[in-house]
Amino acid sequence: MKKLLLLIVFIGFSAIAQESSALLEKEKVKSKLSVSMLRELKSSLKTNYGKDLDSLKVIAIYYYQPKVNCPNSDVYKFIKPEKEEPKDKKYIKSDLLYLCFEKGIASKYIKYDVGATVYNAFFSENRGCEGTVCVTSDGNYILVKSRASVSTVNKFLEELTGRR
Numbered sequence: 001m002k003k004l005l006l007l008i009v010f011i012g013f014s015a016i017a018q019e020s021s022a023l024l025e026k027e028k029v030k031s032k033l034s035v036s037m038l039r040e041l042k043s044s045l046k047t048n049y050g051k052d053l054d055s056l057k058v059i060a061i062y063y064y065q066p067k068v069n070c071p072n073s074d075v076y077k078f079i080k081p082e083k084e085e086p087k088d089k090k091y092i093k094s095d096l097l098y099l100c101f102e103k104g105i106a107s108k109y110i111k112y113d114v115g116a117t118v119y120n121a122f123f124s125e126n127r128g129c130e131g132t133v134c135v136t137s138d139g140n141y142i143l144v145k146s147r148a149s150v151s152t153v154n155k156f157l158e159e160l161t162g163r164r
Contacts, residue, residue, distance in 0.1 A: 038138075044115060060092055062130070063101075064101070065100075083108070
């Protein structure tokens, strides 16, 4: 009886995970940056965050929209100066950058999007209170309008680079 109950719970969680994955797949935006936007992005990443996209080949970015775009969101409520960086970075198969477009955010790991470069490249038209983008050094990217799980980010990275 106990094993049957565990099996039912496992099947339920599997169905939820598949449904969540299917929803993200539907919301996924796959495209390529223009040459000028890619040049601007690479320059900003290198100058402002010390990330050389040409050397990295691919980077994942978690992005938090401006508060004005998300008046009913509690995203910024959880960002505290003393809070340590989430462990996501340890499990993602690329470098990871946390950015926001809200001045005055005090965080050890979330950086301000200087010049709104990342916002303009990916999130000005793809509005969501949080977003995740994986971008390669040649400008190909996959974006979702939510904070994607580590496994989803890794799937996007594999899809972009063709390697596991």
